[in-house]
Amino acid sequence: MTDSIIDQSTIEAENARRMADLRVDYDTLGERLDRRGVDIDAIKTRVAAFSVAVPSWGVGTGGTRFARFPGKGEPRDIFDKIEDCAVIAQLTQATNTVSLHIPWDKADPNRLKQAASRFNLGFDAMNSNTFADAAGQLQSYKFGSLSAADAATRSQAIEHNLECIEIGQTIGSKALTVWIGDGSNFPGQVNFTRQFEHYLDSMKAIYAALPDDWRIYTEHKMYEPAFYSTVVQDWGTNYLIAKELGDKAYCLVDLGHHAPNVNIEMIVARLAQFGKLGGFHFNDSKYGDDDLDAGSIDPFRLFLVFNELVDAESRDPAFRPAHMLDQSHNVTDPIESLMLSAADVQRAYAQALVVDRATLKAAQEGNDALAATQALRLAYRTDVEPILAMARMEQGGAIDLLATYRASGYRQKVAEIRPEVAAGSSGIV
Numbered sequence: 001m002t003d004s005i006i007d008q009s010t011i012e013a014e015n016a017r018r019m020a021d022l023r024v025d026y027d028t029l030g031e032r033l034d035r036r037g038v039d040i041d042a043i044k045t046r047v048a049a050f051s052v053a054v055p056s057w058g059v060g061t062g063g064t065r066f067a068r069f070p071g072k073g074e075p076r077d078i079f080d081k082i083e084d085c086a087v088i089a090q091l092t093q094a095t096n097t098v099s100l101h102i103p104w105d106k107a108d109p110n111r112l113k114q115a116a117s118r119f120n121l122g123f124d125a126m127n128s129n130t131f132a133d134a135a136g137q138l139q140s141y142k143f144g145s146l147s148a149a150d151a152a153t154r155s156q157a158i159e160h161n162l163e164c165i166e167i168g169q170t171i172g173s174k175a176l177t178v179w180i181g182d183g184s185n186f187p188g189q190v191n192f193t194r195q196f197e198h199y200l201d202s203m204k205a206i207y208a209a210l211p212d213d214w215r216i217y218t219e220h221k222m223y224e225p226a227f228y229s230t231v232v233q234d235w236g237t238n239y240l241i242a243k244e245l246g247d248k249a250y251c252l253v254d255l256g257h258h259a260p261n262v263n264i265e266m267i268v269a270r271l272a273q274f275g276k277l278g279g280f281h282f283n284d285s286k287y288g289d290d291d292l293d294a295g296s297i298d299p300f301r302l303f304l305v306f307n308e309l310v311d312a313e314s315r316d317p318a319f320r321p322a323h324m325l326d327q328s329h330n331v332t333d334p335i336e337s338l339m340l341s342a343a344d345v346q347r348a349y350a351q352a353l354v355v356d357r358a359t360l361k362a363a364q365e366g367n368d369a370l371a372a373t374q375a376l377r378l379a380y381r382t383d384v385e386p387i388l389a390m391a392r393m394e395q396g397g398a399i400d401l402l403a404t405y406r407a408s409g410y411r412q413k414v415a416e417i418r419p420e421v422a423a424g425s426s427g428i429v
């Protein structure tokens with residue numbers, strides 16, 4: 001029996017007020033899609049099966065390097081975080097897994113497993129951390145970790161990743177995501193080639209310890225915290241790493257880790273074509289790695305990314321990239337942001353599913369640029385909300401995520417139990 005945190009009767013009462021309208025909206029959309037040869041129920045089934053992982057660190061209020069303004073009822077530890085994730089999963093029915101970050105979430109693995117299975121949650125990829133020093137560690141990562149000039153520092157960083165795999169195996173994770181902050185701040189500070197050699201050697205040692213049924217994801221990022229050069233700075237370097245390591249190594253694309261206006265959907269297509277697209281960190285950005293809510297700035301780009309994913313899926317039905325949200329919620333209730341972001345990722349997927357691929361292909365083959373782009377626009381402009389809401393409701397989730405969550409009074413309830421956190425002068429970037 002799965003426990004639920006929000007009383008199911010609250011969800012049912014909220015849904016009851018909206019159900020009649022939803023049925024009308026769903027049927028109307030169904031008729032419109034039917035005229036385009038699209039079966040709404042088939043789309044709904046695929047949307048219902050879609051899941052995006054919630055990062056444990058996402059349920060705490062984020063911050064910038066200037067400050068962090070904690071909200072009420074902040075999770076005190078990983079067990080509070082799992083409960084917050086369970087609320088998101090219950091209402092959205094679209095986030096079955098939680099992604100842990102070590103050492104932030106370090107706890108008895110058996111307790112972790114118990115806490116998650118109580119809410120029928122699984123564990124997504126493990127995330128290692130060698131971009132900050134943990135209390136008591138012997139070597140500092142100030143000048144790098146897996147690519148550090150100092151051998152003892154590299155060994156320590158490798159060991160940490162091996163520990164993440166070990167914890168992950170106990171709790172049922174099947175992947176390790178490695179993002180490093182290594183780079184340099186001044187021209188000449190490092191030798192690019194030697195630094196990358198160190199990185200590859202370290203990654204090979206980690207890869208050697210990877211269980212057969214695991215994957216390792218490497219995440220590129222253009223800059224920050226190193227501001228002159230970064231070791232894994234772009235998708236080209238990321239692809240080289242995945243190729244060097246082997247079949248269990250894949251590239252992870254964080255939408256915020258590119259220069260403004262970079263054609264991310266094309267990067268997605270390239271990596272998918274050559275079998276190295278492992279997964280995503282979804283978020284949105286205006287200027288850099290802003291970690292804003294997915295779909296909040298450029299929902300068309302999110303749609304175009306999913307258009308490539310659905311295209312790749314149509315060529316290879318076994319294509320299953322990992323989906324995770326990776327955002328920083330600085331001014332919102334993180335649960336609210338994560339719920340709406342999960343729905344927005346799902347929305348982009350649903351819109352991509354309604355693209356008329358035969359029409360698109362015919363237009364492309366006939367060099368009809370306008371008809372081709374019109375096929376995409378028609379799908380993007382389709383309001384698929386009734387499909388998402390119906391998929392949620394049929395699985396026990398909420399038709400209206402925000403209204404139902406607020407009606408549940410969850411935040412007020414946890415604010416009474418969880419003590420206030422003092423505002424900090426620096427936050428999580």
Ligand SMILES: [Mn+2]
Nearest residue numbers: 219254281326
């Ligand atoms: Mn990320």
